[in-house]
Amino acid sequence: MSKVKYIRVSTEEQNTARQEVNAKEFSTIYIDKTSGSVQFTERKEAKKLLADIESGIVTEIHISSIDRLGRNIIDILTVVEFLTQKSIKLFVENIGMYSLIDNKPNPSFKMIVSVLGNVAEMERLNMLERQRQGIELAKAKGTYTGRLFGSKMSDAEVLIKYKSVVKELKNGESLRRASKIGGCSLGTAQKIQRLLNPAVI
Known part of the structure; x- marks a missing residue:
């Protein structure tokens, strides 16, 4: 016990x-x-x-x-x-x-x-609403880059931090596999893929 x-x-x-x-x-x-x-x-x-x-x-x-x-x-x-x-x-x-x-x-x-x-539930709903409003405002200004909410890392820092994800993607592996190997979300793997292939939309 x-x-x-x-x-x-x-x-x-x-x-x-x-x-x-x-x-x-x-x-x-x-x-x-x-x-x-x-x-x-x-x-x-x-x-x-x-x-x-x-x-x-x-x-x-x-x-x-x-x-x-x-x-x-x-x-x-x-x-x-x-x-x-x-x-x-x-x-x-x-x-x-x-x-x-x-x-x-x-x-x-x-x-x-x-x-x-x-209170915890209201805080979460308020956070999501602030996030949504921030994204909408950034899109309206043309400054939205898809940066992860709450992230303060530069693009270079993201690539350094998730070296294993970068390696997997460069080897042609899927986003799902890369995110699993690198211990990050699928959204983060997608962001890294965009950084590696800026010409790809």
């Missing part, structure tokens, strides 16, 4: 160090590098965690904040309810609260998590 921690960051490039500061307190740490919009049950490490719960080797789970479980309030509450049914204590570090107290649901926890879950 063990206390574990679940960590999620949105991209491969993001650092997990902040969420791992108390790593020594846990028997196992599960780290997913995927968007919060991906359902918890569809994530690679989350699946391992769920399997360990079913095996009875996990009794307590810590997360840094509730949006590590998801950006959709329904998904978040579904995970919390599942853990409650399995008598798994969930501790959310940034609010310092447990989902269970003396093996009974903590009513304050559920109320606060519902509020924070709604």
